[in-house]
Amino acid sequence: MSLLTADSVSKNFGALNALKGVGLSLESGQVLGVIGPNGSGKTTLFNVITGVYKADGGKVTFEGRRITGMATHEICRLGLVKTSQIAKPFARMTVLENVFVGGLYGRGLSLTRAREDAYEILEMVGLADVVHQPSGSINVAMRRRLELARALACGPKVILLDENMAGLTPAEIDGALELLHGINKNGVSLVVVEHVMQAVMGISEYVIVLDYGEKIAEGTPDEVVNNRRVIEAYLGEEYA
Amino acid sequence: MSRGLVTGLVLAAVLAVLPFVWPGYHLSLLTIIFYWIGLAACWNLMCGYTGYIDFGSAAYTGVGAYVAGILMIRLHLPLAVSILAAGMGAALVALAVGWPTLRLRGAYFAIATFALAEALKQVAEEWASLTEGGIGMTFTIRLDEMTYYWLYLGLSGLVVGLTWWIEHHKHGYGLKAIHEDEEAAAQVGVGTHVLKIKTYALTAFFIGILGSLEANRLGYFKPDDVFDVHITIKMVIMSLLGGMGTVIGPVFGASFLQIIEDILGAEFINYYLVIVGVIIVVVIMFMPNGVARTILLRFKKPAGAEK
Numbered sequence: 001m002s003l004l005t006a007d008s009v010s011k012n013f014g015a016l017n018a019l020k021g022v023g024l025s026l027e028s029g030q031v032l033g034v035i036g037p038n039g040s041g042k043t044t045l046f047n048v049i050t051g052v053y054k055a056d057g058g059k060v061t062f063e064g065r066r067i068t069g070m071a072t073h074e075i076c077r078l079g080l081v082k083t084s085q086i087a088k089p090f091a092r093m094t095v096l097e098n099v100f101v102g103g104l105y106g107r108g109l110s111l112t113r114a115r116e117d118a119y120e121i122l123e124m125v126g127l128a129d130v131v132h133q134p135s136g137s138i139n140v141a142m143r144r145r146l147e148l149a150r151a152l153a154c155g156p157k158v159i160l161l162d163e164n165m166a167g168l169t170p171a172e173i174d175g176a177l178e179l180l181h182g183i184n185k186n187g188v189s190l191v192v193v194e195h196v197m198q199a200v201m202g203i204s205e206y207v208i209v210l211d212y213g214e215k216i217a218e219g220t221p222d223e224v225v226n227n228r229r230v231i232e233a234y235l236g237e238e239y240a
Numbered sequence: 241m242s243r244g245l246v247t248g249l250v251l252a253a254v255l256a257v258l259p260f261v262w263p264g265y266h267l268s269l270l271t272i273i274f275y276w277i278g279l280a281a282c283w284n285l286m287c288g289y290t291g292y293i294d295f296g297s298a299a300y301t302g303v304g305a306y307v308a309g310i311l312m313i314r315l316h317l318p319l320a321v322s323i324l325a326a327g328m329g330a331a332l333v334a335l336a337v338g339w340p341t342l343r344l345r346g347a348y349f350a351i352a353t354f355a356l357a358e359a360l361k362q363v364a365e366e367w368a369s370l371t372e373g374g375i376g377m378t379f380t381i382r383l384d385e386m387t388y389y390w391l392y393l394g395l396s397g398l399v400v401g402l403t404w405w406i407e408h409h410k411h412g413y414g415l416k417a418i419h420e421d422e423e424a425a426a427q428v429g430v431g432t433h434v435l436k437i438k439t440y441a442l443t444a445f446f447i448g449i450l451g452s453l454e455a456n457r458l459g460y461f462k463p464d465d466v467f468d469v470h471i472t473i474k475m476v477i478m479s480l481l482g483g484m485g486t487v488i489g490p491v492f493g494a495s496f497l498q499i500i501e502d503i504l505g506a507e508f509i510n511y512y513l514v515i516v517g518v519i520i521v522v523v524i525m526f527m528p529n530g531v532a533r534t535i536l537l538r539f540k541k542p543a544g545a546e547k
Contacts, residue, residue: 050427052423052426071426071431071433072423072426072427073425073426073427073429073430073431073432074431076426076427076428076429077429081427081428082427083427084423084424084427088421088423088424089420089424090416090417090420090421090424090425091420092416092420093413093416093417093420097413100413101413101414101417101425101428101430102428102429104410104413104414105410105414105428105429105430105431106428106429107429111409111410150428151427151428153428154428154429
């Protein structure tokens with residue numbers, strides 16, 4: 001049985017059909033990539049799965065349980081956690097406190113346990129040196145890692161990463177990929193939305209491609225990059 | 241920490257015996273100061289920490305006054321019962337109002353709560369068979385002046401203590417996360433809506449108690465007095481002056497503004513509002529985080545000092 005499934009999910013914003021019956025399925029331990037041009041519905045899909053938006057159709061299940069219509073914080077506590085495309089640290093809290101909140105609420109840990117846990121996670125993602133700095137003062141690469149650390153603090157089974165590597169240098173991307181591999185090895189399944197092809201192709205075992213709110217292709221990374229419709233969507237018909 | 245506790249206890253003891261040393265006029269000033277510390281601390285606990293600006297807090301002083309007034313004057317219930325009921329009545333109104341309005345962000349929440357307080361004032365005006373309308377209600381049973389002082393001291397101490405406790409526990413972090421970014425807070429498991437409503441109802445409970453006690457202390461009240469928008473404005477300004485989202489901010493802001501009002505109100509009756517206005521503008525320009533926070537930051541040890 002799949003860990004996470006989305007079944008013909010649709011979402012409209014007024015006359016705009018942002019998602020037209022998109023499905024995905026994630027197995028335990030898997031890394032699933034979601035790619036597509038700007039405005040293809042990737043972020044919307046994540047937002048519908050995690051209850052930020054209410055779906056207009058279709059259903060989402062997690063561990064066999066229907067989660068469509070549940071609130072974001074309830075979904076988080078089940079173990080399905082999202083990171084945001086625009087890193088949103090709690091700017092006036094320290095880096096440690098940011099992660100601490102995840103442990104307190106996402107996992108329901110005690111103050112002491114959540115604090116210890118936060119230190120450990122920050123060590124793991126390489127933010128040990130800045131734990132006591134206000135999170136508004138750290139750079140973009142660090143914010144991305146903080147976003148990930150905060151998600152990890154919630155004790156997730158699945159993390160949905162929404163362009164967690166956007167704006168990073170190639171070297172930073174390599175570091176981030178290594179980190180994600182490590183997290184995945186520890187048993188956390190990942191769904192990765194990414195613009196950076198190098199990143200998503202390097203880590204995903206299976207990829208789905210969205211365009212104008214529809215799934216136009218899926219398969220292994222190799223299959224997908226040679227798919228005619230995918231090339232059309234990215235580069236235009238004349239290159240296909 | 242234990243040193244802080246000892247300091248707190250000594251301070252409480254000194255404040256508790258103060259009326260014996262300083263009776264008369266000073267007692268009434270002190271009484272009013274602690275009344276306002278209580279109100280401002282309530283406002284700060286909800287609005288200072290979550291960033292939701294309540295512009296209708298006078299709704300709860302009003303509801304408190306009327307619940308207590310109706311129970312005591314019409315039903316002849318004892319004062320303690322009526323005051324407690326006043327708090328619960330205010331909390332119930334806050335629950336009913338908070339449920340829909342705490343989904344509204346920013347200015348919408350402020351406008352909705354402002355409208356609520358005005359609407360409740362109208363209800364109190366019109367429903368004369370219950371509230372005596374614009375004629376107002378008069379309490380026949382009152383406490384002696386000293387008791388009001390102790391009650392306000394105790395209540396404001398309780399709310400400030402509660403704020404301190406919340407600041408250092410799970411709820412405080414949740415509230416601050418809501419203030420920073422509500423969507424991100426939900427993403428890490430904070431049940432934002434319920435947490436806001438709980439906090440709102442809790443602070444309304446104390447505002448209701450304080451409002452009912454103050455109406456009782458003054459002996460007579462009418463809708464204009466207890467639903468007065470100036471009550472709300474004072475709570476906002478006191479929190480703002482002292483420092484929103486800090487434990488000590490409203491204590492500082494309320495004492496400061498009330499003392500200034502007292503001195504200037506006596507010396508410069510015609511100009512004191514102008515002077516108070518100038519002080520507020522200056523503080524906001526030069527200490528946008530409030531006086532308490534600015535001072536605290538100056539003395540705070542470098543980053544990472546927290547134990």
